[in-house]
Amino acid sequence: xxxxxxxxxxxxxxxxxxxxxxxxxxxxxxxxxxxxxxxxxxxxxxxxxxxxxxxxxxxxxxxxxxxxxxxxxxxxxxxxxxxxxxxxxxxxxxxxxxxxxxxxxxxxxxxxxxxxxxxxxxxxxxxxxxxxxxxxxxxxxxxxxxxxxxxxxxxxxxxxxxxxxxxxxxxxxxxxxxxxxxxxxxxxxxxxxxxxxxxxxxxxxxxxxxxxxxxxxxxxxxxxxxxxxxxxxxxxxxxxxxxxxxxxxxxxxxxxxxxxxxxxxxxxxxxxxxxxxxxxxxxxxxxxxxxxxxxxxxxxxxxxxxxxxxxxxxxxxxxxxxxxxxxxxxxxxxxxxxxxxxxxxxxxxxxxxxxxxxxxxx
Amino acid sequence: xxxxxxxxxxxxxxxxxxxxxxxxxxxxxxxxxxxxxxxxxxxxxxxxxxxxxxxxxxxxxxxxxxxxxxxxxxxxxxxxxxxxxxxxxxxxxxxxxxxxxxxxxxxxxxxxxxxxxxxxxxxxxxxxxxxxxxxxxxxxxxxxxxxxxxxxxxxxxxxxxxxxxxxxxxxxxxxxxxxxxxxxxxxxxxxxxxxxxxxxxxxxxxxxxxxxxxxxxxxxxxxxxxxxxxxxxxxxxxxxxxxxxxxxxxxxxxxxxxxxxxxxxxxxxxxxxxxxxxxxxxxxxxxxxxxxxxxxxxxxxxxxxxxxxxxxxxxxxxxxxxxxxxxxxxxxxxxxxxxxxxxxxxxxxxxxxxxxxxxxxxxxxxxxx
Numbered sequence: 001x002x003x004x005x006x007x008x009x010x011x012x013x014x015x016x017x018x019x020x021x022x023x024x025x026x027x028x029x030x031x032x033x034x035x036x037x038x039x040x041x042x043x044x045x046x047x048x049x050x051x052x053x054x055x056x057x058x059x060x061x062x063x064x065x066x067x068x069x070x071x072x073x074x075x076x077x078x079x080x081x082x083x084x085x086x087x088x089x090x091x092x093x094x095x096x097x098x099x100x101x102x103x104x105x106x107x108x109x110x111x112x113x114x115x116x117x118x119x120x121x122x123x124x125x126x127x128x129x130x131x132x133x134x135x136x137x138x139x140x141x142x143x144x145x146x147x148x149x150x151x152x153x154x155x156x157x158x159x160x161x162x163x164x165x166x167x168x169x170x171x172x173x174x175x176x177x178x179x180x181x182x183x184x185x186x187x188x189x190x191x192x193x194x195x196x197x198x199x200x201x202x203x204x205x206x207x208x209x210x211x212x213x214x215x216x217x218x219x220x221x222x223x224x225x226x227x228x229x230x231x232x233x234x235x236x237x238x239x240x241x242x243x244x245x246x247x248x249x250x251x252x253x254x255x256x257x258x259x260x261x262x263x264x265x266x267x268x269x270x271x272x273x274x275x276x277x278x279x280x281x282x283x284x285x286x287x288x289x290x291x292x293x294x295x296x297x298x299x300x301x302x303x304x305x306x307x308x309x310x311x312x313x314x315x316x317x318x319x320x321x322x323x324x325x326x327x328x329x330x331x332x333x334x335x336x337x338x339x340x341x342x343x344x345x346x347x348x349x350x351x352x353x354x355x356x357x358x359x360x361x362x
Numbered sequence: 363x364x365x366x367x368x369x370x371x372x373x374x375x376x377x378x379x380x381x382x383x384x385x386x387x388x389x390x391x392x393x394x395x396x397x398x399x400x401x402x403x404x405x406x407x408x409x410x411x412x413x414x415x416x417x418x419x420x421x422x423x424x425x426x427x428x429x430x431x432x433x434x435x436x437x438x439x440x441x442x443x444x445x446x447x448x449x450x451x452x453x454x455x456x457x458x459x460x461x462x463x464x465x466x467x468x469x470x471x472x473x474x475x476x477x478x479x480x481x482x483x484x485x486x487x488x489x490x491x492x493x494x495x496x497x498x499x500x501x502x503x504x505x506x507x508x509x510x511x512x513x514x515x516x517x518x519x520x521x522x523x524x525x526x527x528x529x530x531x532x533x534x535x536x537x538x539x540x541x542x543x544x545x546x547x548x549x550x551x552x553x554x555x556x557x558x559x560x561x562x563x564x565x566x567x568x569x570x571x572x573x574x575x576x577x578x579x580x581x582x583x584x585x586x587x588x589x590x591x592x593x594x595x596x597x598x599x600x601x602x603x604x605x606x607x608x609x610x611x612x613x614x615x616x617x618x619x620x621x622x623x624x625x626x627x628x629x630x631x632x633x634x635x636x637x638x639x640x641x642x643x644x645x646x647x648x649x650x651x652x653x654x655x656x657x658x659x660x661x662x663x664x665x666x667x668x669x670x671x672x673x674x675x676x677x678x679x680x681x682x683x684x685x686x687x688x689x690x691x692x693x694x695x696x697x698x699x700x701x702x703x704x705x706x707x708x709x710x711x712x713x714x715x716x717x718x719x720x721x722x723x724x725x726x727x728x729x730x731x
Contacts, residue, residue, distance in 0.1 A: 013471070020467025023452040023460075045445040050437070053452050053461055059622045061630045064472065088473035088630040 002120060004090030005149050021064065021090060022143045023053035028063040030080060033070020035097040035129045042132035054139055060086045068115045071099035071106050074336035077113040084119045093121045094138050098128040110343035110350060190260050192267060192288055193230040195222050203229065217241050227282045235289045235298050242304035249285055250276050255311035257319045259346045264293045266321060270301060300326035318344040375406055382409040383508060387667045415510045419674040420650055421500045428646050429639055432685050433462040440693035469635035477628055484537035488530060489636040495526035496643045503650050504578040506660040506673025517575040520651060521565055527644050528554040534637060535625030546624020549700055550615035556707025557605035560715035564595040567722035568655050581659030588656040591725055595718035596656045598711060603652060607645040609688050611695040612703050645688055649681035
């Protein structure tokens with residue numbers, strides 16, 4: 001029995017307190033995912049949650065119930081805690097959906113937090129997403145909890161003995177939680193400049209021009225597909241290439257990193273294209289370099305192509321590649337500061353969850 | 363011999379009983395209670411007309427009943443317009459009428475958070491201070507023969523006291539020391555000037571028509587309802603009532619979807635309960651003024667069984683009807699932007715009020731009432 005229920009059950013005015021709290025559960029809804037749609041549905045004309053005296057609110061100070069709708073990431077966990085702290089006592093928490101229970105769709109994600117680790121949860125509503133009926137059932141269950149002070153599951157299962165009808169294999173009987181992938185393929189084939197024979201005359205001309213312009217700066221320039229050109233080079237030559245190309249190929253479409261742990265290298269790919277020159281608009285030029293995996297340093301091209309800045313920062317926090325001269329290195333941009341380091345590296349492992357079973361269910 | 367203001371207790375009792383509210387329906391019960399030693403003083407005091415006007419009808423009791431009713435009515439009406447049921451399960455046989463009561467109980471036993479940034483003394487006392495300009499006008503509003511103070515300037519005093527309510531709301535926003543509260547306070551101040559000037563001009567027009575600012579005389583003079591004498595002023599005052607009580611087309615100061623209840627954003631528990639009902643209480647007072655000025659006040663078919671109470675109940679019903687119209691606005695209108703509302707206030711409403719002033723002068727010279 002938590003302190004809020006204890007407060008409601010104490011004193012000579014206990015009945016009035018509980019009656020008021022029961023019929024006036026105003027939820028502040030923390031919409032982090034698609035369950036918010038179901039909540040809207042539950043309070044709209046079809047199901048009408050207001051029948052139960054529950055009025056949907058967007059503000060936390062005046063409410064006494066928070067409905068967490070969906071996945072809570074590491075960044076949203078802070079928001080959830082702040083919102084919960086701002087609510088006046090006595091307050092209650094309902095968590096909707098599979099994501100809030102145990103990650104759901106995002107199970108085993110490096111960015112996921114369980115709401116039950118952040119706030120004390122009164123009721124979980126399972127489902128992906130839960131139906132409006134299920135949400136209203138959760139609110140009814142919370143009302144019962146306020147009146148009786150006991151948390152009871154609203155689902156009652158009767159036990160059926162199937163052993164006389166079918167034979168259940170032993171491995172199905174032993175329920176196991178699925179394990180995350182924990183092995184790396186020995187030698188995956190990473191092919192980035194597969195050549196193809198294509199009828200593309202302008203491309204051939206373009207490659208000739210590029211070869212003339214970038215004399216001595218490239219290892220190879222190949223045509224990989226229609227409108228696709230692959231330029232292989234070494235990391236230290238990329239700023240010079242960017243300097244020469246930036247007036248024709250004027251922006252970076254994407255920065256990619258491929259992790260190849262068995263060859264101990266990262267493949268860095270800058271995809272550049274043009275908005276200014278009409279003939280070059282459909283052409284995607286990939287500038288590909290390789291850097292060692294144990295010392296992943298690469299010159300930043302954000303000075304030449306400003307649009308590369310955000311993508312370099314993103315790749316930095318996902319793979320730990322240090323883009324020199326980019327002033328934002330060493331800080332997290334999209335991910336929460338407490339995310340475990342470099343979650344998209346192939347050898348990244350989350351700490352495995354441990355399940356403690358009660359004595360009788362072992 | 364104990365004397366109060368030079369009068370003995372039995373003399374005071376005589377005055378109170380003589381000026382008491384006579385209700386034939388429960389007269390035997392009153393007579394019975396007046397014979398019991400201690401209770402007789404209490405009963406006589408409550409039934410003394412000035413005290414009755416302030417405490418029961420149209421005063422505090424009427425205010426509370428109208429508050430509970432109108433909040434339930436507003437939620438229920440909005441729900442019905444949106445094809446929902448509205449509050450229901452809390453008390454099924456009376457269609458969820460207990461819902462505001464449950465909300466109030468919940469507020470009462472909730473934690474009151476006084477946040478670190480607040481100006482604490484003002485933050486806590488202003489919601490309670492705001493009741494002074496709410497409750498004082500009731501003393502001057504007559505319901506037939508039941509009134510607190512009879513004054514030739516009662517209408518002017520009432521309007522002046524009403525104009526104090528936005529000041530307390532702005533002070534509440536300032537004491538909250540939050541950016542949403544600040545935005546809300548500034549919006550409230552803008553709206554205050556936009557509706558208050560047309561409102562006062564229109565009240566002035568009605569004073570010209572009736573030739574007096576005494577509300578009791580105004581009610582007596584209304585052979586034809588004021589709404590028919592000066593329909594422009596009636597329309598204008600309905601619109602200003604909607605603006606003054608932040609009903610939906612003009613719910614700009616406390617727009618909950620934009621600025622999270624504006625000045626009231628930091629309030630929780632019973633203090634929020636107090637500040638949230640401010641607008642409804644103001645609506646009740648405005649409803650009473652509209653009834654007195656335009657709808658014949660306490661006039662209506664007299665119910666012999668209720669005696670003195672009959673005009674008070676008519677006044678209460680009329681005020682409630684005005685409040686119900688205001689509640690209806692909420693569920694059918696979207697919200698204006700601040701600049702649109704200010705344009706309405708300073709253009710259309712001022713024009714309407716000047717027009718009503720002209721009509722008032724014409725009616726006055728046609729012979730008046």
